Amino acid sequence: MQGTILSRIGWLLVAVLGAAAVGGVALNRGESINALWFIAAAVCVYALAYRFYSAWIAAKVLMLDETRATPAERLDNGRDFVPTNKWVVFGHHFAAIAGPGPLIGPTLAAQFGYLPGTLWILTGAVLGGCVQDMTILFFSTRRNGRSLGQMARDELGPVGGMAALVGTLMIMVILIAVLGLVVVNAMKHSPWATSTVAATIPIAVLVGLYMRNIRPGRVLEGSLLGLALLLLAVAGGGWIDHNETLRPLFDHEGLTLAWLVIGYGFLAAILPVWLLLAPRDYLSTFMKLGTILLLAIAIVVLRPEIRMPALTPFIDGSGPIFGGTLFPFVFITIACGAVSGFHALISSxxxxxxxxxxxxxxxxxxxxxxxxxxxxIMAMIAATVLDPGVFFAINSPAGVVGKEAAEAVAKISSWGFPVTVEQMETLARQMGETTLFARTGGAPSLAVGMASIFGSAFGQGWLSIWYHFAIMFEAVFILTTLDAGTRVGRFMLQDFLGNFSPRLGRTSWYPSVLLTSGMVVAAWGYFLYIGVIDPQGGVNILWPLFGISNQMLAAIALSVATGILVKSGRLKYAWVTGVPLAWLAIITTTASWEKIMSADVRVGFFAAADSMAAKLASGALPPEKAAVAPQLIFNLHLDAWLTLFFVAVLWLIIFDMLRVCTRHLQGKRVAALSESPHEPSRLVEDWVRD
Amino acid sequence: MANRLWRFIRRLSGDDAYERYIAHHAAAHPEESPLSRKAFFKQELERKWAGVRRCC
Incomplete structure (x- = not known):
């Protein structure tokens, strides 16, 4: 009894502290606010939501049954079905869901100020993203680990299944393109970054050979060797940067780098996994977990001040990084970290x-x-500890603020975010770069933020090393996502083409491998290419498109979950997934509507295409812009149709779910629940009997 | 304690996958001879990377 009272008092304190911290973050309008408030607010919100909401969902909504044998127990084959310690599963699951998305989205959304993004990350996660991941994980566990697409087909019907499949393939293409663009923007005219990222390829191959031939299966040895080499490559990049003969070899335009990334993606998709993809993934996973831990420690040790205001004037839609008003675009920009549909593919x-x-x-x-x-939240902190002027100077594309440094700082300062050319030059020199202007995409500003946090926490002298370490860290797992995504896209395409020609469906038939890999690479390569030649930076087009597609996938997952809840007689709890679904439907539809219909050329695809066509016809464009204008116009039309397609798929699946639910509630026949029958767990028998 | 941590790290990273496979194989199919360490590792990687393993 005393224990419960103490625990109640404890949770009450957490609630009070959390309310104070959230209130402090939300209501502060002073000069600056300490990052520790963010951490406190986040930790309290997460703790309360986990302790109470997730426990309630587990007990009442899903009714988790500890005595029921899981597929891992029933189908144990020592390979993919293996009953595993929960911390190990947690590690694997987290390593799989956490990619570059939660680092990039908050950084871009910081253009609205720190507040909107932070609030959305917290509420979106505890009420939407976490619920989606948990319910899909549960429903897939009850269905022998079936995939989201299979569950959509079994529970809703062929329409839902097809939508899930096509949606997944499309989101993959957009995702890889935008991630490729982020890497290209980080490497553009940066011999240090380019050589370090390039070095990760031979290092991965070396580790692959080590794990395959020299010491087969010794994952830890190989990874440690690779990590040591990666750190050497970061330092070695600095040496190359100062070497007059080697420097030009790694100093490239964005377009050249884009072609290199495209070529790399193709190679990575057709080479055996053990040679490049798998060893790169081991390295990136260790690097990711290590750096995130380091960042958390550094933020707590250092307690940096947030310099970005709570809200910026750009909530009206005039932001330089991407156009569009606070609602709905902050919810589209931050997908991963709040709600990410992609997680449903891992959770199932x-x-x-x-x-x-x-x-x-x-x-x-x-x-x-x-x-x-x-x-x-940490990415948001790392982006907002920068001087806002510096943040906008790094992230604003040349097409918005101008190509010349003086022009850009004048424009950014005129928005009320003072920054000088000297300040940017000093910063660039400290980070070991020639310039930091117009490095749109989030990775470089995040790297500057991380470098300044690490620098203050662990020694100022190493800023340039920390900066390039952060760039390498982001690039390594962006490239892993690129490799893995291309490969998955290839398998999905082969699976699909196999319906028409069985030979094309064979994953080991080399002509088919080359053809389908080429098709997937061409698809994302096209968007990457357009993004690079676009003077507005490309990110302003691709990132919202990615956000919309990712939220669409989340809506598919939540539709499947809601449908299953209703069909299994839990209508009164259907709001648990239904409310986040409705919210996603609202923001995705509003964002799509604006992307298609808006007359603002920075938001509407058709408006931008028309304006560019008019300028081209009147000869108002300078020759270098006129040369690429027809491609950009075509692309804007394509993007508009693509957005329309996403939103059509979204509503198709929502209506399909509503149709199934209505039929079920009317007592008509619907596809039966595909849950596998109950079998008692033998693993827990012992303690159940006690 | 250190021993348990080490076992956990090996398990988490997949460093002990072959040992687990051998144990499972001996229990489930004692009549067949198990794969070599090298062949097992290659097959495992191919199985692992045939699906969605990494997210955004």
Whole structure:
């Protein structure tokens, strides 16, 4: 009894502290606010949501059954189905869901100020993203680890299944293109960054050969060797940067780098996995976990001041990084970290096959997303500790603020964010770069933010090393996502083409491998190419498109979950997934509507295309812009149709879900629940009997 | 304690995958001879990377 009273008092304190911290973050309008408030607000919100909301979902909505055997137990084959310790599963699940998304989205959304993004990351995660991950993990576990697409087909029907499949393929293409663009913008005319990123390829191959031939399967040895080499490559990049003969070899235009990334993506998709993809992934996973931990420690040790105001004037839609008003675009810009539909692909299919007991679903599904959301909060901190003037100078594309440094700083200062050419030059020199202007995409400003945090926490002298370490860290796992995504896209395409020609469907038939890999690479390569030649920076087009597609996938996942809840007689709890679904439908539809219909050329695709066509016809464009204008116009039309397609798929699946639910509630026949029958767990028998 | 941590790290990274496979194989199919360490590692990687393993 005393224990419960103490625990109640404890949770009350957490609630009070959390309310104070959230209030402090939300209401502060002073000069600056300490990052520790963000951490306190986040930790309290997560703790309360995890302790109470996720426990309630687990007990009442999903009714987790500890005595029921999981697929891992029933189908244990020592390979993909293996009952596994929950912390190990948690590690695998988190490593799989946390990619570059939660680092980039918050950085871009910081153009609205720190407040909107932070509030959305917190509420979106605990009420939307975590719920999605947890429910999908549960439903897939009850269905022998079936994938989201299969569940959509079984529970809703062929339409839902097809939508999930096509949606996944499309989102993959957009995702890889935008990530490729982020890497290209970080490497553009930066011999240090380019050589370091380039060095990760031979290092991965070396590690691959080590793990395959020299010491087969010794994952830890190989990874440690690779990590040491990666750190050497960061330092070596600095040496190359100062070497007159080697420097020009790594100093390239964005377009050249884009072609190199495209070529690399193709190679990575057709080479055996053990040679490049798998070893790169081991390195990137260790690097990711290590750096995130380091960043968390550094923020707590250093307690930096946030310099960005709570809200900027750009909430009216005039922002330089991407056009569009606060609503709905902050919710589209931050997908990963708040709600990410992509997680549903990991939560179904892979992770459920490892669960030893259903009760672990709460910690892995809900808790895993809580941790990813925390990563997004840290990215927000790293972006907003920068001087706002510096932040905008790094992230504003040349097409918006002008190509010349003096022009750009004058423009940015005129917005009320003072910055000088000297300040930017000093910063660039400290970071070991020639310029930091117009490095749109989030990675470089995040790297500057991380470098200044690490620099203050662990020694100022190493700023340039920290900067390039951060760039390498982001590039390594962006490239892993690029490799892995291209490969998955290839498999999906082969699976699809196999319906028409069985030979094309064979994953080992080399002509088919080349053809389908080429098709996937061409698809994302096209968007990457357009993004690079676009003077507005490309990110302003691609990132919202990615956000819309990712939220669409989340809506598919939540539709499947809501449908299953209703069909299994839990209508009164359907709001748990239904409310986030409705919210996603609202923001995705509003954003799509604006992207298609808006008359603002910085928002509407058709408006931008028309304006560019008019300028081209009147000869108002300078020759270098006129040369690429027809391609950009075509692309703007394509993007508009693509957006329309996404929103059509979104509503198709929502209506399909509503149709199934209505039929079920009217007592008409619907596809039966595909849940596998109950079997008692033998793993828990012993303690159940006690 | 250090021993448990080490076992956990090996398990988490997949460093002990082959040992687990051998144990599982001996229990489940004692009549067949197991794969070599090298062949097992290659097959595992191919299986692992045939699906969605990494997110955005």
């Amino acid at each position: 299919g892979t992770t459920p096959k490892l669960l030893a007991n259903e009760r672990d679903i709460r910690m892995i599904g809900y808790g895993g997303m809580v941790l990813e959301s925390f990563v997004a």
